[in-house]
Amino acid sequence: MKEAIFNDGHGRKLIVRVNRSNIQIHTEEKQILDYRFYLDSDEILHYLKEQATQVWKTFTPKEADSFGADYWEFYDKNTDNNGYLEVSKGALVFQSPSDETTLLYQFNKRKMESFIYDMES
Structure with a gap:
């Protein structure tokens, strides 16, 4: 598993964990349900796209065309x-599935394709 840590200008951190089948976004601590990470630079977006092309060989950013492709949930x-x-407003706003985990979000291939498409549009 590959891991990278990103910081925003407000002292918040996001941990990106990449494995063979998905890309996960984590915080440092549990007990966090709502989390806002400001996009002060494109560094995290470039990293996500780079890792997506390595995890999924046929990765192609494209518009969401179904509920399963929409990254909202x-x-x-x-x-x-x-x-x-x-x-x-220049931020990624997460709602964690539980306060008992550091996981904020998990991308599969199709959700990442629509996310990157929207970020590049």
Whole structure:
């Protein structure tokens, strides 16, 4: 598993963990349900796209065309809850699936394709 840590101008951190089948976004601590990470630079977006092209060989950013392709919501089977991601005013806004995990969001290939497409549009 590959891991990278990103900081925003407000002292917040995001941990990106990459494995063979998905890309996860984590915080440092549990007990966090709502988390805002400011996009002060494109560094994290470039990293996510770079890792996506390595994890999924046929990765192609494209518009969401179904509910399963929309990155707004994901299901975390470990907590049996949904997590959410919204892009708002230059920030990534996460709602964690549980306060018992550091996981904020998990991308599969199709959700990452639509996310990168929207970020580049």
